[in-house]
Amino acid sequence: MGVTLLKKLSMAALAGSVLFAGTAAAETRITYKSAKTATSYYQMAVQIAEAVKTGTDGNIIMTVEESQGSVQNVMEAAVRPGNYVFTTPPALARLAKEGKGMFEDKQNPKFADIRALFPIPSLSMHFVVRADAGINSFDDLAGKTMLIGKGSFGAREGAKYLQLFGLEGKVKLADVELSNAGPALKNKQIDGFVTSGSFPAPNVIEAAAGSEVKILSLSDEQIAATKRTKLIIPKGTYAGVDEDISTTSLPVIAYTTTNMDDETAYTLTKTFWEQKGKMGSDNPWWNGVTTDMLNNITGQIHPGAVRYYKEAGIALPASAE
Template sequence: MKHTTFLIATALAAGIAGAAAAQERITYKSAKTGTSYYQMGVELAEAVKSGTDGGAIVTVEESQGSVQNVMEVRARAGDYVFTTPPGLVSAAQNAAGPFDGKGDPAFDGIRALFPIPSLTMHFVMSADSGAKTLADLEGKTILLGSGSFGATEGEKYLELFGLTDKVTLADSELSNAGDALKNGQIDGFVTAGSFPAPNVIEAAASTGVTVLSMSDDEVAQTKRTKLVIPAGTYAGQEADIVTTSLDVVAFATTKMSEDTAYMLTKTFWEEREQMAESAPWWGAVSTDMLTSIGTKLHPGAVKYYQEIGVELSDAQM
């Protein structure tokens, strides 16, 4: 009896160890805690766990930004997934921009998996300001914040459209935008994030706002991707809003196996609709967004896209 009990216990232990060894573990690095992109990482982790019946576990790590995410490729193993705009990957591979003088062979192994919600520009104006177009920003007090993509992009647009000296920039953090708008301290604020953006939802519900729409010519001048925010996305929004966006993509490296990349990509797309039911920003993600990814895709991702009939460019293969 003792011998039999020992064999059973040994078999159970071996089975548990085998199950643990079979479980795929992924590290996902995106953004700072408290941001919409960190929350997306949490949602993605839950979706992967659910979609694989616990066969794959994603651990979400806080990040200080996209540049750091790319830089960490040099020291990370094949379980590393991170988010960044494709343009930064190209810059890293060419030792340009923020990677000038910091080139590394590891960057050449970066490969795309799937797009996530884009960074979407919002010029949010109080209804009382009367602003309907970018030209109407003249004479208004605007909050850009600092240190974010939205702040940098907003400043670029003000200069591009001749508004730099025609608006007053509020000296405050973007986190104060909602209260400042409600109290009349500012006429509007600029923010960039996935849509529907939580801070815009709050401002629209509590204050009443107009999110400015851009003309096709203005979009073309920015050299960014045109994006349409459908009518009804925000309270009081009766028409579509035309704005710009910056693609954001989940990347891995060639250190990741083809099977793992295939599993992650397949699970993401199969769970995307379910994620969108509880977090609407996932509803804006489609395979059409793959056309704007100018970097190479991971072979595992390529395999999945070919299976579902998505046309890829030669540069992506």
């Protein structure tokens, strides 16, 4: 091989290695701690990861990790290095910073480094009843058979609401798995069921497809008594439900820490909002996410995310910066 040809090949190889190194350096990796793999929130995490990869032309790659719950997600924020993103209700992030509640004996100064990025679909309460069961309000649940499930957030909230609204002991609780709610409703084994999920919730879609259903609305007074956040499920979300549903929700926010640099937080937040419309066309629960939900954030927002919101002219809560 001639010296000239060898020199050209060497230069080409060097150029290729420089190009590869530049590409590798441009790629940012993020760990996204979500929920159990069988949940809708894990599906959402995968959808965000795909959207971010698409929206940044592969310059940001998110690895989704399973989680046992929001408390674990927050705990790991104190020890995880690099670009760690996790989901939790704002109340838990606040309790961690204050060293209260379940974090009272797990205090860590690094909880002060938690910063918000953007909201994701809230957990919304659904009180679903058969249209022919004669139930038009919570008072009408007395003497009826309801399925509230066991162990879940929805089951705990359902039991709490029955007590708050004077229905404890007046409603028959069905001993049926929540996964069988649709068939049980159709077969008139139950008059209704309680579930929580990001709307449109798959099990409510299934129930509305198999039976004529109503979804009970809560009054403003009832919502205030629950100490939860008000949420409106738009009419037409479920088959045969032609009125807006006023219910309660548990907001959920995607957080990171100050370990994430401003540019990454800016790009991640900007890409999320730019891709949200496409995500919503494929998975309708994203359509319920709006910039108004930023008001559910009680702590600071990451400066990189703040930069995006200011550029976009989006109002932020006073605690944001």
